[in-house]
Amino acid sequence: xxxxxxxxWSYWFSGSGSLAGKALLVFLLLFLLLALxxxxxKITRLFQADRIKxxxxxxxxxxxxxxxxxxxxxxFFRQERVWLFNWRFWTLVWCAGALFWMFKIMRYLLKRIPxxxxxxxxxxxxxxxxxxxxx
Numbered sequence: 001x002x003x004x005x006x007x008x009w010s011y012w013f014s015g016s017g018s019l020a021g022k023a024l025l026v027f028l029l030l031f032l033l034l035a036l037x038x039x040x041x042k043i044t045r046l047f048q049a050d051r052i053k054x055x056x057x058x059x060x061x062x063x064x065x066x067x068x069x070x071x072x073x074x075x076f077f078r079q080e081r082v083w084l085f086n087w088r089f090w091t092l093v094w095c096a097g098a099l100f101w102m103f104k105i106m107r108y109l110l111k112r113i114p115x116x117x118x119x120x121x122x123x124x125x126x127x128x129x130x131x132x133x134x135x
Contacts, residue, residue: 015086018079031071038064052113059108063101070094 005011019027041061048054071094077085 012089012092013087015081015083016078016088017086018081019075024075024079027071027075031068031075033068034064034071035068036064038062038066038068052116056105056109056113059105063098063105067094067098067101070097 018024038061041057041064045054045057045061048057074085074090074094
């Protein structure tokens with residue numbers, strides 16, 4: 001494959017044949033591991049007491065399960081040589097979706113979680129001075 005082909009529409013929107021050999025094995029393992037990791041995270045989320053860790057596990061589990069399943073469907077359609085889903089373009093769509101979703105998870109992890117912890121700390125520092133509900 002020449003790098004110059006990447007700049008032509010015909011390369012991205014033409015049928016590329018089925019995967020074979022190590023490429024098929026790598027893609028299948030990647031997507032199966034993603035789906036399995038997503039499933040494990042969805043199950044472990046049920047046993048976590050901390051609300052923040054539970055939310056992070058939910059988001060990461062949704063990512064892994066969804067992207068793994070879409071990847072497996074893409075490999076299946078590519079192996080069956082379905083005309084529309086056989087395009088190389090779908091690899092770019094999958095990668096763009098995965099990068100966007102990972103960006104959202106990382107933003108939650110690095111930006112929103114510290115804000116939530118700070119809000120909780122401020123709420124706890126003010127709570128002794130707030131009126132208590134009558135019983």
